[in-house]
Structure formats: C-alpha cells, structure tokens
Amino acid sequence: MTNPSLLVVLSAFLICCFSIPEAQAENVLFEAGKKIARAGTGKAGSIACMECHRLRGGGMPSIGSPRIAGQSAIYIAHEILGVQQGTRYAPMMAGVVRDLSRKDIQAVARYYASVRSPKVAEISPPDPALVEIGRSIAQKGLWKKNIPACVLCHGPDGRGIPPHFPYIAGQNKGYLLRQLLSFAFLKRKDDPQGLMRGIARRLTHEERKAVAEYFASLSPPPAAGKRAEVQGSHHP
Amino acid sequence: MKLLLRILILGLPFFLIPMSPPLSPAAKAEEPDFFQPPSDKEIPPGPFGDLVRRGERIFTKTGQFATRYVGNDLTCESCHLDRGRKPFAAPLWAAYVSYPRFRAKNHKVSRLGERIQGCFRFSMNGTPPPLHSETIRSLVAYAFWMSRGAPVGTHMKGGGMYRMPPSRLPPDPFHGKSVYTARCALCHGADGQGTVSGHDVAFPPVWGPRSYNKGAGLAKVAKLAGFIKMNMPLSKGDSLSDQEAWDVAAFIDRQSRPPDPRNAATP
Numbered sequence: 001m002t003n004p005s006l007l008v009v010l011s012a013f014l015i016c017c018f019s020i021p022e023a024q025a026e027n028v029l030f031e032a033g034k035k036i037a038r039a040g041t042g043k044a045g046s047i048a049c050m051e052c053h054r055l056r057g058g059g060m061p062s063i064g065s066p067r068i069a070g071q072s073a074i075y076i077a078h079e080i081l082g083v084q085q086g087t088r089y090a091p092m093m094a095g096v097v098r099d100l101s102r103k104d105i106q107a108v109a110r111y112y113a114s115v116r117s118p119k120v121a122e123i124s125p126p127d128p129a130l131v132e133i134g135r136s137i138a139q140k141g142l143w144k145k146n147i148p149a150c151v152l153c154h155g156p157d158g159r160g161i162p163p164h165f166p167y168i169a170g171q172n173k174g175y176l177l178r179q180l181l182s183f184a185f186l187k188r189k190d191d192p193q194g195l196m197r198g199i200a201r202r203l204t205h206e207e208r209k210a211v212a213e214y215f216a217s218l219s220p221p222p223a224a225g226k227r228a229e230v231q232g233s234h235h236p
Numbered sequence: 237m238k239l240l241l242r243i244l245i246l247g248l249p250f251f252l253i254p255m256s257p258p259l260s261p262a263a264k265a266e267e268p269d270f271f272q273p274p275s276d277k278e279i280p281p282g283p284f285g286d287l288v289r290r291g292e293r294i295f296t297k298t299g300q301f302a303t304r305y306v307g308n309d310l311t312c313e314s315c316h317l318d319r320g321r322k323p324f325a326a327p328l329w330a331a332y333v334s335y336p337r338f339r340a341k342n343h344k345v346s347r348l349g350e351r352i353q354g355c356f357r358f359s360m361n362g363t364p365p366p367l368h369s370e371t372i373r374s375l376v377a378y379a380f381w382m383s384r385g386a387p388v389g390t391h392m393k394g395g396g397m398y399r400m401p402p403s404r405l406p407p408d409p410f411h412g413k414s415v416y417t418a419r420c421a422l423c424h425g426a427d428g429q430g431t432v433s434g435h436d437v438a439f440p441p442v443w444g445p446r447s448y449n450k451g452a453g454l455a456k457v458a459k460l461a462g463f464i465k466m467n468m469p470l471s472k473g474d475s476l477s478d479q480e481a482w483d484v485a486a487f488i489d490r491q492s493r494p495p496d497p498r499n500a501a502t503p
Contacts, residue, residue: 140276143318148471153423155433162433164422192422199471225433 026110033111036104047096049108058117061172065092067120070223073106073113074163080105082190089187116222119170126173126217134214137207145202150211153195158215160224164192169228170220176212184208270323270394271330273382284377291378294371295320298360302371307362308494309430309437309446312375315359315454317467320382323394324466324473330395332383349376358452361494397453398462403482407457412487415480419469428491443491451496461485 038055040046053059057069068076080097082088100108138158141149151158153165160167168176182188183200191197200208219228279285294301296319298311313319320328335348346354349372353364365371386392417426423439425431430441441447454460465481466473476484 141318143322146471146473148317152438152470155438156436159433161431161438165438193419193469193472195469195471227434 029107029110030114032104033107033109036100036108037111041099041104043099045095046099049096049112052092053112054117054120056115056117057112058120059172059175061120061123061174063092064172064174064178066175067117067171067220068112069115069117070221070226071113071160071166072163072224073109075166075224076109076112077105078164078190080109082188087188087190089182113223117220119220120172122172122216123174127213130210130213131217133207134210134212137203137211138214142203142207147199147202150215155225157218157228159221159226159228162224165224167221167224168215169218171215173212173216176215177208180208180212271386271392273321273327273329274384279381284381287374287377288381290370291374291376291381292319294374295378302356302365305356305362305365305371306360308360308441308448310360310440310448312355312360314440315463320378322467324396324398325463326396327382327394328379329383329386330392332379333386333388333392334395348379349373352376355452357497359448359454361447361449361452361497397459398466400458400462400465400481401478403461403479405479407461407482407486409483409487409490411480412483412485415476415484416487419476420484423470428488442488443493445494447493449494449496451498455489455493455496457482457485457489460488 037049037053040048052063052065053068057067059065059067079088080100083090083093083097084100097105137147138150141147141152150168153161154168155161155165158167158169160169179188180200180203183191183196184203186197189197203211221228279288290301295312295316298313299306299309315325316322316327317325318327331351332348335351336345337351338344339346339351341354347367349367352372352375353367356362356364420442423431424442425439428441428443429446430437431439448454454463461478461481461484464485465476465478469475
C-alpha cells in the first residue's frame with residue numbers, strides 16, 4: 001500500500017536534500033562573486049573588480065586590464081592566488097586581491113567564469129604585417145627554437161583548453177604583450193612546469209609583438225574551449 | 237572616475253614598458269646540425285604543389301582529411317611533431333631517403349607507401365588506404381618534397397625515434413606513475429584519455445580506446461621511452477632523465493589500448 005501523497009512528500013524531501021542544495025550552493029557562490037565584482041568585499045579600501053575588468057569581464061585595453069569573462073574558474077582562481085602569493089607580479093591587482101579569502105576567490109572566479117562579454121574596442125587597429133607573422137608562429141610554431149605552435153596548448157585558434165590553458169584569442173594586445181614579457185623576464189612564475197616561461201624567453205621581441213597582434217585580432221570565444229560565434233564584433 | 241584616473245596615472249609607466257624594446261637575451265640561432273627541410277614558401281604552384289599541400293593537410297588533420305582510414309583520436313603529427321619535421325620524432329625528410337628498406341616486422345622489403353600503411357593500421361588504429369590511393373600518394377609526395385637535398389644511403393642525424401641507451405635499472409612502472417602525474421597528466425589527463433577544447437581533441441589520448449593499438453611502434457617500451465625522452469613534455473624535450481623516461485614509458489605500456497589487429501584476425 002503506497003500512499004501517493006507520501007511519495008510526493010518523500011521525493012520532494014529527497015530533492016531538497018540532494019539536488020537543490022548543490023544548485024543553491026552554486027547560485028549563492030555566483031551571487032557572492034557578483035557582489036565582489038560589483039562592489040568589492042566591503043572591507044576598508046576594497047576596490048570592485050568591475051572598476052578595471054567591467055562587470056561582464058570584458059576588460060579595459062586602455063589600462064592593460066585583461067578580459068576574464070569565460071576563463072575557467074580554476075584558471076581565474078589560480079591567477080588570483082598567484083598574485084596574492086607573489087608568483088605573479090601584478091602591481092595594479094596586488095592591493096585589490098590582498099584581502100580576498102579563499103571563499104571570496106572561489107566566488108568571484110565562479111562569477112567571472114559564467115559571464116560573457118563581447119570584445120572590447122582595442123587601443124589601435126591591428127597591424128596586418130605583424131598579424132601575418134603572428135599567425136604563422138601561432139599555427140606552426142618556431143620549432144628551430146623549440147617553440148611549438150601556440151594553438152597546441154591554447155586550443156584551436158587560441159580558444160583555450162580548459163581548465164589549465166587559458167584562451168588568448170580576442171584578449172587585448174597590450175595585455176598579451178606584457179604577459180609574454182612577464183614570463184620572459186620571470187615576473188610571472190605561476191605557469192605549470194615553467195612551460196610558458198621557456199617559450200616566452202625564446203621568442204624575440206618582434207615575435208612577441210606579432211603573436212600579440214595576431215591573437216588580439218581574433219574574436220574571443222564565449223568561454224574557454226568554445227568556438228567564437230560572431231566574427232569581429234567590436235562593441236565598446 | 238577619480239579612481240580610474242589614479243589607476244591610469246599609476247599604471248602608465250608600467251604600461252609603457254613593453255613599448256620600449258627590452259634587451260632580448262639574444263636567442264642564439266642553434267647550429268643547424270640537423271637537415272633543414274625547405275620552407276613552406278618553396279612549395280611550387282601546380283599539380284605537384286597541390287599534392288604536397290594535400291599531403292600536409294592529411295598529415296596534420298588526419299581524422300578530417302582521411303576520415304575513413306582513421307580509427308582513433310590521433311593525427312600523424314601527434315607522434316611526428318612539427319608537421320613531420322622534428323628530429324627524433326621520425327621526421328619525413330629522413331624517412332623518404334631510407335626506403336625501400338627491409339623490415340623485421342613483416343620480413344619483407346617495404347616501400348615508403350607500405351610503411352605509411354603500417355602507421356594507419358597500428359598507430360592510427362585504422363584501415364590502411366590502398367597504395368595507389370590519393371591519400372598515400374599525397375603523403376609520399378609530402379615526404380618527397382620535404383627531403384629535397386637530403387643525402388641518400390647514409391643514416392641522417394635525428395632520423396627515426398631516439399634510441400635509448402639500455403636502462404641501468406629495470407623500468408619501474410610505479411615510479412613511472414608518479415612521473416606521469418607530475419609531468420604529463422596536466423595535458424594528457426590523469427586517466428590518459430587526453431583533453432578536449434570544445435568538440436576538438438586538443439591533447440591526444442596516450443592510452444584507452446581512442447589511442448594507438450598494441451601493434452604500434454610506440455607499444456614497445458623502448459620506442460616509447462625514446463619518443464618521450466626527446467619530445468615530452470611538449471616543448472620540454474630532453475628534460476626527463478633516462479630513467480624517468482623508461483619508467484613513465486613502462487607505466488603507460490601497462491595501460492589498456494586497442495588490440496593488435498594481427499591477433500584479432502585469428503582469435
């Protein structure tokens with residue numbers, strides 16, 4: 001003898017116990033992250049992420065602030081920890097993230113991993129000659145200097161291989177170039193096995209500029225690993 | 237707004253750094269002691285050039301351009317790095333000039349096309365394309381073009397896979413597992429099944445149903461150790477010790493993969 005209403009109550013209870021808390025926890029995390037992105041942690045001197053990365057994570061090429069929308073949560077958290085621990089030299093960010101707790105970092109990483117943003121207008125148009133040199137390095141590598149094609153590790157067309165390999169397509173060029181310099185001159189040492197440091201060091205300055213121009217000229221993927229949907233949308 | 241201004245002013249000098257060319261640690265061009273294949277720009281126009289370009293496409297995107305002959309997630313380039321040019325990854329420029337050759341695997345003198353059929357059958361876990369198919373002809377043309385100017389009849393430095401000196405201790409798969417976790421899992425996955433980017437295979441599987449089968453060259457521990465020693469982790473070739481290369485090869489060799497089709501034919 002089964003009582004249908006008992007079944008309903010029972011299953012409702014089970015759903016509450018298992019599925020909802022998980023979804024709810026995700027939601028709580030997302031909302032907490034959004035709050036930090038919008039208004040900071042509320043602690044004295046805390047600056048909101050959106051001041052430099054925008055609320056939807058498109059970044060600000062004019063101040064060299066990267067787009068972070070749709071990078072994997074693991075990568076975002078890894079970079080913030082790197083800045084906190086000093087393995088990544090990022091003077092503009094260091095003060096901002098100093099007081100974030102592990103929980104805050106998880107929350108804000110979850111938030112920015114979930115939001116989407118079109119490409120933000122660049123500071124200058126792409127240089128066609130450099131783009132061509134960059135394309136060849138990106139797609140074929142410079143194996144004589146032991147540099148594999150960038151797309152082997154950053155995914156087809158640079159759209160990322162989540163969770164550890166960030167997308168670089170559609171990133172702003174000033175930021176891309178500065179990261180290559182940071183890796184080459186060891187101001188950024190948070191890359192696994194030193195993979196990126198070795199590669200950045202072996203590139204000449206001209207080649208670094210060329211790959212930065214090339215990847216900046218592409219449309220960003222909606223999220224790491226996803227194909228870009230629209231070609232060259234330039235919303236501010 | 238005031239904040240932004242402050243950031244701008246504070247950040248400006250830093251932002252300008254990349255604009256002034258830093259003293260690059262003069263990337264010293266290495267001595268070209270390996271054979272240098274011709275550059276892409278030298279591929280001639282016309283039917284021969286078309287065949288070469290087609291060969292390259294098949295080589296780098298095998299699943300897409302030779303679909304019906306491929307049975308796993310690999311491409312020819314997965315093992316023959318730099319589009320078949322990298323020394324110690326069995327480069328095509330050295331291969332072209334060393335065929336026809338006697339092969340112990342099947343006790344006969346094979347031509348290059350037959351050798352390529354072997355890689356389709358075992359390394360790609362697929363079906364060999366017929367010798368006169370466009371697939372084999374394009375791949376042979378690609379190898380021929382790449383070997384332009386290569387000396388015939390002498391062993392070329394960097395040809396084939398690297399031959400490991402014998403291991404002093406027997407290869408230890410248990411230690412190999414820890415090498416794998418520390419140096420390989422980042423890309424090939426803790427479960428060896430590779431990593432995807434969207435719907436595309438990004439890092440190829442090193443074991444399991446979508447990898448090379450038990451009849452492949454890399455299914456021999458010594459060959460695999462030699463490949464790993466000189467080529468893996470990607471961009472960090474020659475960074476594992478010989479023993480680490482032997483150990484991680486022994487670990488990978490213990491995992492499951494598709495059977496050798498020569499055994500499957502007669503169960």
